[in-house]
Amino acid sequence: GAVVSQHPSRVICKSGTSVKIECRSLDFQATTMFWYRQFPKQSLMLMATSNEGSKATYEQGVEKDKFLINHASLTLSTLTVTSAHPEDSSFYICSASETGRHEQYFGPGTRLTVT
């Protein structure tokens, strides 16, 4: 149980384009999903908290107009990186908590490379 998937696992895009990443909880409903970013040899950094049916809460320093988050259902959240630049290249990981439970479970991550 508690399986979280992400798609795509790896994406390469040109500078200036937009990329959408999907995060799905496969066997549970997740009222809350989270988006993290991890640069090489760095710790996980929370970007935003995504609540089903409401606007996401962004961490300080994260541009909400650049990183668009939609959490339209209890099993799906999407992160769209708009007008991507090389400095956005990173490992993006989502996590989800089953409604009523406490632990966060992570998706396998999406490695984004912007050329």
Added chain:
Amino acid sequence: QKEVEQNSGPLSVPEGAIASLNCTYSDRGSQSFFWYRQYSGKSPELIMSIYSNGDKEDGRFTAQLNKASQYVSLLIRDSQPSDSATYLCAVSPLWGGSQGNLIFGKGTKLSVKP
């Protein structure tokens, strides 16, 4: 600034030995504590959660929490080469950690030598 500190390692132990991983945190109001394992190039995997002082055992893993000392540790008994990974300590001020307030340490790299 709420911080979670871990020794970056690498911590090298022989196969079959006990690996001891340590973590300290700055926010005395922290309520929930988690250990995640992260293999290179992969996302974190939850190993243990602990919420109250004392020890919590799950198989070869034991988490220890001392809120007075703001210290949490993870012991891995009978270490195996497959345990070689980076271990992340995560702390939340909210009970359960499901509100997105997890603060991660930078992780300790463990290497188990055959």
